[in-house]
Amino acid sequence: MSASPHHHDGSTPLDPAAEDVAPVGARALDDATRLLRDQPPHPRAVEIADQVLQRSLRTPRPAELVRGRGTMSFLRVSSLVLVERLREHVDSHLDGGAVGRVLLDVERDGRLDAVTIELLVRYGSDILVLGDRTRRLAAEALTQTLGAAADGTEPVTMAVSHVHVSDVTVGDPHLVDPSDE
Amino acid sequence: MSDEGEATADVAAATQQALARRAGLGDRVAYEELFRRLFPSTYRFALRMLDHEAALADDAVQEAWVKAWRGLPDFRGTSSFSTWLFSIVSREALEVRRRRRPVAVNSEILEPIIDRSTHRAAASQDPAQSVLAAELWETLNLALLELPWRQRASWLLRELEGFSYDEIARVLDTTPGVVRGQLHRARRTLAIRMEQWR
Numbered sequence: 001m002s003a004s005p006h007h008h009d010g011s012t013p014l015d016p017a018a019e020d021v022a023p024v025g026a027r028a029l030d031d032a033t034r035l036l037r038d039q040p041p042h043p044r045a046v047e048i049a050d051q052v053l054q055r056s057l058r059t060p061r062p063a064e065l066v067r068g069r070g071t072m073s074f075l076r077v078s079s080l081v082l083v084e085r086l087r088e089h090v091d092s093h094l095d096g097g098a099v100g101r102v103l104l105d106v107e108r109d110g111r112l113d114a115v116t117i118e119l120l121v122r123y124g125s126d127i128l129v130l131g132d133r134t135r136r137l138a139a140e141a142l143t144q145t146l147g148a149a150a151d152g153t154e155p156v157t158m159a160v161s162h163v164h165v166s167d168v169t170v171g172d173p174h175l176v177d178p179s180d181e
Numbered sequence: 182m183s184d185e186g187e188a189t190a191d192v193a194a195a196t197q198q199a200l201a202r203r204a205g206l207g208d209r210v211a212y213e214e215l216f217r218r219l220f221p222s223t224y225r226f227a228l229r230m231l232d233h234e235a236a237l238a239d240d241a242v243q244e245a246w247v248k249a250w251r252g253l254p255d256f257r258g259t260s261s262f263s264t265w266l267f268s269i270v271s272r273e274a275l276e277v278r279r280r281r282r283p284v285a286v287n288s289e290i291l292e293p294i295i296d297r298s299t300h301r302a303a304a305s306q307d308p309a310q311s312v313l314a315a316e317l318w319e320t321l322n323l324a325l326l327e328l329p330w331r332q333r334a335s336w337l338l339r340e341l342e343g344f345s346y347d348e349i350a351r352v353l354d355t356t357p358g359v360v361r362g363q364l365h366r367a368r369r370t371l372a373i374r375m376e377q378w379r
Contacts, residue, residue, distance in 0.1 A: 022369075025376025029368070032321035032375065033340050039318075044235045045224035048243075053216050056246040057209060061254060084207030091203075098199075102206060174191065177198035179258045 067110035072147025079104050082112075082145055089141035090117065090134055091174060096125035097134065098173035112146065120173040201262040205253040212250065219263060220246070222342055223270045229337055230274040232326055241277045245270040260351050264344070268352045271334060317375075324374035332367035335360050 066082055068075030083102045090099050097119045105114035117134055121127055169176050192200060192214040203211035223245060228238040248269050256265060325333055334353055338344040346357040346364075353360070 022372040022376035025372035025374065026368075028317060028375040029321065029372050032317040035318040036321060037341055039225075041221035042224060042228060044228075044239070045221050048224075048239055049216075049220050052220065052243050052246050053213065055243060056216075056250040057212070059247045059250055061251055080207055087203070087206040087208065099206060100202060173199075175195040175199055177196060177202055177258055179198050179261075180196045 064104075064106055065110050066104065066106055066112050066146065069147045069149050075147065076110065077145055079106065082142075085145045086115065086117065086138055086141045089144075090137045093137050094130065094133060096122040096173075097130040112142070115142070120169060120178065122173050123170050197262045198258055201253060201256055201265075202258065204250075205256050212253070215262070216246070219266060222263075223266065225341065226267065226334075226337055227270055227274045229325060230271070230330070230334060231278060233322075237277050237281060238274075241274040242270065244277075245273040248273070261348065263342070264348045264351045267338065267342070267344075268354070271352055275330070320375060321371065324371050327374065328367055328370060331355075332363045332370070335363040336367040336371070339364055 061080055063078045063080045065076040066079055067073060068077065082104065086102050087099045099117060100120045101116075101118040103116040103118075104112060105116070107113050115138060117138060119130060119134060121130060169178055170181055192211050195203075195211070195214070197215060197218070200211040200215045204215060220242070224238060224242050227241040227245070228235065231237040231241060245266070249266055252269070256262065325336070328336065331353060335349050338349045338352060339346075344352070346360045349360045350357045
């Protein structure tokens, strides 16, 4: 066996590893690794996939209740539903920008005080236009979900923060993330 | 194209990071796509880490995907989604193994055993042992079972999932240098086993 110097953490340095010790075995290992890599999915993985998927989707996420508005004030909506509706509505109507994060500021009595939407913006897009459009879309989503305010005004502070502007996506931000590029 | 059709085409073209972001915001279609892409790999990893005991692997991946769904709103994309996911699977597999096996087995305990077999392999030139080899990949399967936990995890993540040293280090909560050492020892042991059984 070749003597390999050990570091203080017990690891060995670089990797003439197997070849030095067992050259025939190293070649067999390469062949066997390729075979292993090409194996089809384990039958059990196919059998239980749907069960695992459904069970995970049924698992509740932490959430709070948000009070409906105006004539809908009796209504309580989960913050999870609200976030998903906001994302879905903004994402499906906004070109050049995608929702990165949604933060809800909910008062103790369940009143929604503010919404902050972080946007990922495609390189070359007009950020101010996207911001205004996002505010309008978010207001629509809130009205659809919580009802209209009694006096017709918009009582929720709508903040759209353009995060990742210095780290914009080149591709469609609905399909890629800044960390992909 | 229908809305549903558009959504399906949309998620199919999206990267894992984009899907994870959307799934964190409650997009179930995006989550289902992530699941479709990664579940077979997570199951394969758990099964091999748990000595091919399907019942244990079932438990580990079930818990891992439940935790992934719950944790996705807090996933910030500072690591790749698959790295984050496999770190959960790895922890769950270890937890399942601890629950079922009261005797902890770690690299340090097993190392002398591997060293002893290394000496035997070096000393033995008996070709009769070689003809006992079954299919090549079966031999590797058996050899993998002998590897200590971290070595096996490092090797599987590197060779089957294609992770970098940095990514493996994140999954196993260690450093790339340690991963390098684990992989070195794993490859050496596997190569010796392959040669011995060939």
